[in-house]
Amino acid sequence: MTNTSPGSAAVRVLIIGAGFAGLGLAIRLKQAGIDDFLILEKAGDVGGCWRENRYPGAACDVPSHLYSFSFEPKADWSRKFAPQAEILDYARHCADKYGLRERIRFHCEVSAAGFDEAAGEWRVTCANGEELRAQSLVCALGQLSRPLIPHLPGIERFKGRAFHSAQWDAEAPLEGSRVAVVGTGASAIQFVPQIAPKVAELLLFQRSAAYVIPKPDRPYADWERHLKARLPWLQRLDRGLKYVQHEARALAFTVFPPLMKVMRLSFHRHLRRGIPDAGLRARLEPDYPLGCKRILISNDYYPALARSNVKLVDTGIREVTEDAIVTRDGQRHPVDTLIYGTGFAATEFLAPMRVQGLGGRELNQAWKDGAEAYKGISVSGFPNLFILYGPNTNLGHSSIIYMLESQFPYVLACLQRIRREGLKYLDVKPQVQQRFNQHLQHELGHTIWERGCNSWYKTASGRNTVNWPGFTFRYRQLTRQPEFADYDCIR
Numbered sequence: 001m002t003n004t005s006p007g008s009a010a011v012r013v014l015i016i017g018a019g020f021a022g023l024g025l026a027i028r029l030k031q032a033g034i035d036d037f038l039i040l041e042k043a044g045d046v047g048g049c050w051r052e053n054r055y056p057g058a059a060c061d062v063p064s065h066l067y068s069f070s071f072e073p074k075a076d077w078s079r080k081f082a083p084q085a086e087i088l089d090y091a092r093h094c095a096d097k098y099g100l101r102e103r104i105r106f107h108c109e110v111s112a113a114g115f116d117e118a119a120g121e122w123r124v125t126c127a128n129g130e131e132l133r134a135q136s137l138v139c140a141l142g143q144l145s146r147p148l149i150p151h152l153p154g155i156e157r158f159k160g161r162a163f164h165s166a167q168w169d170a171e172a173p174l175e176g177s178r179v180a181v182v183g184t185g186a187s188a189i190q191f192v193p194q195i196a197p198k199v200a201e202l203l204l205f206q207r208s209a210a211y212v213i214p215k216p217d218r219p220y221a222d223w224e225r226h227l228k229a230r231l232p233w234l235q236r237l238d239r240g241l242k243y244v245q246h247e248a249r250a251l252a253f254t255v256f257p258p259l260m261k262v263m264r265l266s267f268h269r270h271l272r273r274g275i276p277d278a279g280l281r282a283r284l285e286p287d288y289p290l291g292c293k294r295i296l297i298s299n300d301y302y303p304a305l306a307r308s309n310v311k312l313v314d315t316g317i318r319e320v321t322e323d324a325i326v327t328r329d330g331q332r333h334p335v336d337t338l339i340y341g342t343g344f345a346a347t348e349f350l351a352p353m354r355v356q357g358l359g360g361r362e363l364n365q366a367w368k369d370g371a372e373a374y375k376g377i378s379v380s381g382f383p384n385l386f387i388l389y390g391p392n393t394n395l396g397h398s399s400i401i402y403m404l405e406s407q408f409p410y411v412l413a414c415l416q417r418i419r420r421e422g423l424k425y426l427d428v429k430p431q432v433q434q435r436f437n438q439h440l441q442h443e444l445g446h447t448i449w450e451r452g453c454n455s456w457y458k459t460a461s462g463r464n465t466v467n468w469p470g471f472t473f474r475y476r477q478l479t480r481q482p483e484f485a486d487y488d489c490i491r
Contacts, residue, residue: 139385
């Protein structure tokens, strides 16, 4: 493990986060001959959200061969959609194969970062008080790193166990107990079917119904894995076909939303097959257009809700008592354990870090009306700061790994330009960032996400700061290489 003292020389690149973004960029840095970098990771292992989310049934909703680095293919995925443990093992494999662990400082959470204009350096302060210096700072925190836990009135009185799905309590005695699940998002639809057969009663508190469609998942046969290992081009072909298949969905999300009506047929067929009771089906019918919120995929969620020991509660929560949840209609629901399936604070980028740029300007002040960046990577007034999986780079139809691999060469080219020309810093011009985001928000106005629903894609004011409003190949084209005329290049 690398040891850096406060008085040591500045590293060339400091990366915050050892998930797929941080690991992938670090690999690309090493391949480009840049070894002067350090990764800071608040936890004790790599893997990001795949390390944190260990709840039963955790798995990816993007096909395995698409949710992996193109430069590090894996032929022996067990299933078409990989489970959490397997994805975490893949991240660990990447860290080990490319010798990244010696460049990672574990148990090192960043609390603040400030840019020293005179020195052209970032001063990064860790939670333990240690200060590090870097010419360039890369934030690879991801959008799904901070669990969102709603405040339920009276929760402090609750005597049972309460935890978020991303902070799963493996010691919680669920067998034969009464469990309340608050939320029906992407995590809940995975763990609810896993725990429903074990508990005495499961109360699922639903604020709004989700669209759930079939998951085309199955185990890979031994012969398929062996064939892809022997013939790598077959895996590349498989990845390419899956990319095209998923990319086609962007037509419905961003170009011609009425196409979503075709996908609604699949949803209704799936709902009818899984839920025999017409009354329950009606309560599971969303009141917003398909795609406006995240579309979920599962083959066992609806059958789980049809179980006799599972009860859907769609009345709002009024309060929590010592041993029950009371809904707004006054009904008391006794529970032993409460599990939050309420997702993440996706629009609060880089929080809770305090980031200061030129002139001491606070990033949270610059983003008071919602986070924005140039191409999701650079923020004006914050030189030599590069964000991976930043504002408006999330997807509703394909793999974020593809977006990350589009960002890596862009960031690398900026780092090389700084070194090659002896620049003190690069700072994207404010008018360039403004024009880019005005156009981006205009494009978002035509997407399915603006068809009358609130979602985790949006800020409280209704601005979508999360999703990319188009095709991923268009984003790759935009990030193929930096236009340095868009930046102030300061020597």
